[in-house]
Amino acid sequence: MAPVQVSxxxxxxxxxxxxxxxxxxxxxxxxxxxxxxxxxxxxTLLRMIAxxxxxxxxRISIGNRIVNALSPKDRNIAMVFQNYALYPQMTxxxxxxxxxxxxxxxxxxxxxxxxxxAEVLGLTSLLQRxxxxxxxxQRQRVAMGRAIVRDPDVFLFxxxxxxxxxxxxxxMRGEIKALxxxxxxxxxxxxHDQIEAMTMADRIVVLRGGRVEQIGTPLELYDRPANMFVAxxxxxxxxxxxxxxxxxxxxxxxxxxxxxxxxxxxxxxxxVVIGIRPQNVIVNAEGGTAAxxxxxxxxxxxxxxxxxxxxIEITCVVNDRVDFEPGQQIPISIAxxxxxxxxxxxxxxxxxDTVSRAKLA
Amino acid sequence: MLKxxxxxxxxxxxxxxxxxxxxxxxxxxxxxxxxxxxxxFQHWNxxxxxxxxxxxxxxRYILTSDTVFWVALRNTITWTILAVIFPPTIxxxxxxxxxxxxxGRVPMRxxxxxxxxxxxxxxxxxxxxxxxxxxxxxxxxLTSLSLQAWIQDWLGDREIALYSMFxxxxxxxxxxxxxxxxxxxxxxxxSLVEAARIDGANRWQVFRHVTLPALRVTLAIVxxxxxxxxxxxxxxxxxxxxxxxxxSTQMLALWAFMQSMQIFDFGRGSAxxxxxxxxxxxxxxxxxxxxxxDEGAAE
Numbered sequence: 001m002a003p004v005q006v007s008x009x010x011x012x013x014x015x016x017x018x019x020x021x022x023x024x025x026x027x028x029x030x031x032x033x034x035x036x037x038x039x040x041x042x043x044t045l046l047r048m049i050a051x052x053x054x055x056x057x058x059r060i061s062i063g064n065r066i067v068n069a070l071s072p073k074d075r076n077i078a079m080v081f082q083n084y085a086l087y088p089q090m091t092x093x094x095x096x097x098x099x100x101x102x103x104x105x106x107x108x109x110x111x112x113x114x115x116x117x118a119e120v121l122g123l124t125s126l127l128q129r130x131x132x133x134x135x136x137x138q139r140q141r142v143a144m145g146r147a148i149v150r151d152p153d154v155f156l157f158x159x160x161x162x163x164x165x166x167x168x169x170x171x172m173r174g175e176i177k178a179l180x181x182x183x184x185x186x187x188x189x190x191x192h193d194q195i196e197a198m199t200m201a202d203r204i205v206v207l208r209g210g211r212v213e214q215i216g217t218p219l220e221l222y223d224r225p226a227n228m229f230v231a232x233x234x235x236x237x238x239x240x241x242x243x244x245x246x247x248x249x250x251x252x253x254x255x256x257x258x259x260x261x262x263x264x265x266x267x268x269x270x271x272v273v274i275g276i277r278p279q280n281v282i283v284n285a286e287g288g289t290a291a292x293x294x295x296x297x298x299x300x301x302x303x304x305x306x307x308x309x310x311x312i313e314i315t316c317v318v319n320d321r322v323d324f325e326p327g328q329q330i331p332i333s334i335a336x337x338x339x340x341x342x343x344x345x346x347x348x349x350x351x352x353d354t355v356s357r358a359k360l361a
Numbered sequence: 362m363l364k365x366x367x368x369x370x371x372x373x374x375x376x377x378x379x380x381x382x383x384x385x386x387x388x389x390x391x392x393x394x395x396x397x398x399x400x401x402f403q404h405w406n407x408x409x410x411x412x413x414x415x416x417x418x419x420x421r422y423i424l425t426s427d428t429v430f431w432v433a434l435r436n437t438i439t440w441t442i443l444a445v446i447f448p449p450t451i452x453x454x455x456x457x458x459x460x461x462x463x464x465g466r467v468p469m470r471x472x473x474x475x476x477x478x479x480x481x482x483x484x485x486x487x488x489x490x491x492x493x494x495x496x497x498x499x500x501x502x503l504t505s506l507s508l509q510a511w512i513q514d515w516l517g518d519r520e521i522a523l524y525s526m527f528x529x530x531x532x533x534x535x536x537x538x539x540x541x542x543x544x545x546x547x548x549x550x551x552s553l554v555e556a557a558r559i560d561g562a563n564r565w566q567v568f569r570h571v572t573l574p575a576l577r578v579t580l581a582i583v584x585x586x587x588x589x590x591x592x593x594x595x596x597x598x599x600x601x602x603x604x605x606x607x608x609s610t611q612m613l614a615l616w617a618f619m620q621s622m623q624i625f626d627f628g629r630g631s632a633x634x635x636x637x638x639x640x641x642x643x644x645x646x647x648x649x650x651x652x653x654x655d656e657g658a659a660e
Contacts (some may be wrong), residue, residue, distance in 0.1 A: 052555050073561035099560035146560070260534035261385070338568040 002063030002076075002153035002186060003028045006048065008288065009058035011210075018044050020210040021058075033182050035197040035233070036207035042190045043158055045207070049188060050156050051075050063153050064097025064111060064355045074171040078147035079156040084139040086131040086146075092234045093118075114341070117148045119181070121175075137168045144179070157189040161196065163230060166230045173199060176337055194234050195334045205228045217306045224336075228347040231340055237304060237315045242334070243344055259289050262335045265350045272350070275340035278304070281316040288331030307332060366591040383597040400631035407625050419632035430633065431602075436523055437592060437637075440530075440612065442645075444591030448531050450536025450585050451578075457568075459539070460546045474536035481533065485600025488529035492516045492601075517601050519609035526601050526610060530594065540582050545579030546572070575609065581652040585645055592641050 004026040011019035018041045026032050034042040047053040051058055051072035059205045060067050062107065067075045078099075086095050094101075096117060097110040100181045105113075118124045121141045131139055140160060147266060147321055149152060157176070170312060177200050180187055191293055197204045198218045206213040206221065206229070214226040218234075225231035244251040250258045250273060282288065291307035291314065298304075298321070305316045305324060314332065341350040404413040425429045430443065431500060455473055461464045476484065491498040492515035499596070500512045513523040549572055557567045573580075595614040604611040613633060621630030 050555075050559060053557070072555075072559045073563075077559065079556065079559050081552045083550075083552055086550040087557075087570060087574070090570075098557075098562075103561050135589060138559065146556075150560075259587065285455055 004063075004154055004186060004188065005059070005061045006045075006049070007059045007061075009045070009048065009085050010056045011041075011048060011053065011061065012056045016209050019048065022207075022210070022212050024205055024212070024215065026186060026188065029184045029186055030204040031177075031189065032205065033189045033191060033197040033201035033203070034205050035089075035191055035194060036213075037233070038192060039208040039209075040207040042192075042207050044210075046156055046158055046188060046190045049154075050077055050079050055194070057319055076150075076152075076153045078150045078152040079158065080140075080143045080147055080160045082159040084131070084143040086139060086142055087133055091128050091130060092123060092134070092142050094141055095131065098146070099150050100210070113149050114145075117145045120148065120179070121145050132142060136164050137172060138171060140164065140173075144176070148179075148183070152187065155185055155187045155189065159190055159192065161191070169196075176200065183261055194256060195236065198234065204234075206233060221339055224349070225275075225340065226349050228273060228275065228342050231342070231349075235277055237278045237317065238316045239277050239340070240276045241342075242312060242314070243271060244274070245271055253310050253312060255312075257310040259309075259334050260287070261339070262337060263339060265341045271344035273342040273344050273347070274334065275342060276334050276336060276340075277338065278315040278317040280336040280338045281314060281334060282336065283307075283316050283318050283322070283330060283332055285331055285333030285335070288333035290329050291332040293328045293330055294343075295326065296322070296324055305330075397634050400627050401635045403628050405627045407621070408625050415628065419628045420636075423629060423636070427629070429608050429611055429616060430562040430613075432608050433613045433633075434640075436609075436611060437594070437613045437640075439523065440527065440594055441588060441591045443527050444530065444534075444594075445584055445587050447527075447540045448534045449580075449587055451531065451535045452583070453542050455535065455539045456542035456546055458571075460543060461539075470539075473539055473613055477536045477540075479533070481596035482534045484529060484601045485597045488526075488532075489601050493523055517606055519606055523610045524603055526597060528540060529601065530591075530597055533597075534587075534590070538587065540616055541583050541586075542580055544578065545576045549575040549605045561583065570617045576654075581648075585648060588648075590642060592637065592644075613640075 002025075006022060006024045006026075009019055010017065013168060022045060024032070024147065033205060034045060036042050044053055048055055049062075051067065051074075051340075055068050057087065062075055087098065092096065092110075094116050096114045100110045100113065104240070113114055114127070115124070120126055121144060123138070123141055123145055125133065126142075127139060131142065134142065160176075161172050164172060173196060176189075180200075189196075189200065201218055203215060203217055204221055205215045208229055214230045216224075219269045221230055222234055225234065227240060232241070242251065242253065242259070244253045244259075246252075247258075247260075249264060250260045251272075252258055259274075261274075289309055291309045293307050294313070295305070295306040296303060301319075303318045303320070303322050305318055305322065306314060307314050307330065309332065342348060343350060400412075402416060403415060404415045404418070410532045459470050459473070463469075492498075494500060494512075494514045494517060499515065499517070503511050513521060513525075516522050553571045553575075554567055557571050562570060562596065594612050595618065596610055598610055598612050599618075602610045604615050613635060617630045617633035617637065619630075620633060621627045624630075
């Protein structure tokens with residue numbers, strides 16, 4: 001267990017900067033998730049921490065020891081790979097004990113540690129199998145077992161669940177979180193799946209184009225996204241963005257339609273973008289703006305309604321069952337307390353003290 | 362005519378496609394092989410309309426009275442052992458080196474492979490010149506380095522002629538192993554190498570526990586092909602020493618050829634060929650069975 005510090009980290013391939021001035025402080029025992037779309041540099045960042053990629057500039061320290069120049073084996077880290085990376089010719093037990101074996105630990109000691117880890121992960125009956133005789137979920141557990149056996153300072157996970165089917169993924173999500181609570185170790189976890197990030201992380205780092213967009217707890221990021229990218233990336237279905245001009249207590253869309261607002265940003269002339277999560281859109285609201293229903297997607301528990309106001313699509317999540325027909329007009333209101341205001345040019349969040357919240361008439 | 366149902370069936374079409382090639386193969390490969398086995402029980406000088414059936418006489422003569430046969434057998438075995446050890450080992454080392462991110466690795470791969478595409482007889486001629494005791498490259502270089510003490514009659518000395526020849530053979534065939542190993546190395550899972558590095562493995566341990574297991578199949582192929590090609594070594598011996606001096610570099614394939622085509626004893630020549638075939642099969646068949654069984658167990 002150890003804290004990890006990433007300071008002003010850069011990585012470039014020729015003229016291409018894949019990691020640009022990234023700084024993250026990870027506290028001891030924290031479960032930190034790096035999330036972002038593909039190509040955002042999250043895996044590269046993880047591999048730099050692992051020592052598998054060179055550092056162009058900046059510093060990484062693990063447990064207050066600068067590790068820039070250390071090879072992976074000297075960093076006391078363990079990594080779980082997306083494709084599990086199990087040694088095919090070795091049994092489960094040999095896979096899990098490999099790192100101890102080559103560092104010269106005694107046989108009995110290795111056996112004891114492997115047995116302990118196998119117990120935790122429910123692998124005891126599989127110890128003599130080869131990886132090819134295991135299911136995807138079992139392989140994933142062996143990969144985790146191999147990491148646990150080493151008792152490393154930091155666990156690194158590189159998209160470990162993306163090769164599993166949806167149901168198994170939910171199950172393994174719970175297992176990894178339980179494992180973290182049990183071991184109390186520092187975990188750095190890479191995923192492109194925002195649900196994994198939201199459900200498992202102590203803190204999330206959202207990356208885009210090699211830059212940190214925002215760092216915070218899952219709910220901080222969900223409730224107060226720093227910019228439109230973070231706002232749109234987290235949450236499902238993703239946030240609606242409406243671009244328009246504030247006029248009095250309402251917003252005028254480019255097509256001329258008006259949407260009444262419960263709050264308006266003050267001192268901000270011109271265009272703004274309003275973000276509203278589909279769950280917060282009020283459907284069938286009294287005095288709402290007319291919207292045309294395009295698509296209805298029932299999921300059982302809730303219904304997704306895709307509607308259109310003046311050419312702008314708005315996704316709404318309705319908790320009741322609805323019997324709308326495509327083409328039907330429904331009144332929609334965004335008069336929710338959970339509105340997000342963004343500057344139309346910079347896409348940054350307008351700070352809350354510039355937003356004056358007023359009761360609607 | 363070809364529209365009939367029978368002609369259009371996949372079976373008929375397959376036979377039509379395979380047929381011509383099979384006819385050529387049967388005439389020029391299978392039939393001669395059977396002929397060689399029959400000839401090995403006969404006495405024939407190549408011209409006589411009558412072939413005399415002599416039973417096992419040819420084999421008896423070769424195994425008991427033909428001293429050159431035993432020299433050739435011993436040389437062939439020595440040659441094969443060397444050929445299974447050195448060219449594949451050097452080829453593997455070259456492949457490992459040229460698999461790294463190295464400046465100029467693509468042209469280097471081509472250069473090391475180049476000798477493979479040269480006709481063996483040309484390689485033999487070239488190396489015979491270089492080994493020439495008076496004008497050859499090696500002795501000239503040794504002279505210019507004032508290492509006259511090391512000067513040898515490379516192909517004229519019975520003690521070293523076989524090994525001199527083997528160096529030329531290695532030079533020609535290293536590229537062959539290298540290319541197969543390079544292809545095999547592309548199948549090594551990068552994340553396994555990384556996992557091993559994180560697990561604390563040094564370069565040798567990564568090679569031993571990740572690279573080598575991944576090269577198992579390639580290794581089996583390289584060893585079998587090396588064994589086969591070394592057992593039938595012919596052109597290089599024919600071109601460099603012709604089996605001399607004093608039969609000291611004689612080999613089974615060349616001796617079979619000389620018995621038939623120079624001494625005109627086709628019976629004995631065929632018997633030697635059959636023995637060579639049996640030697641090859643006793644080495645290659647068990648090896649193939651073993652490697653296949655092992656492969657099945659690894660799955």
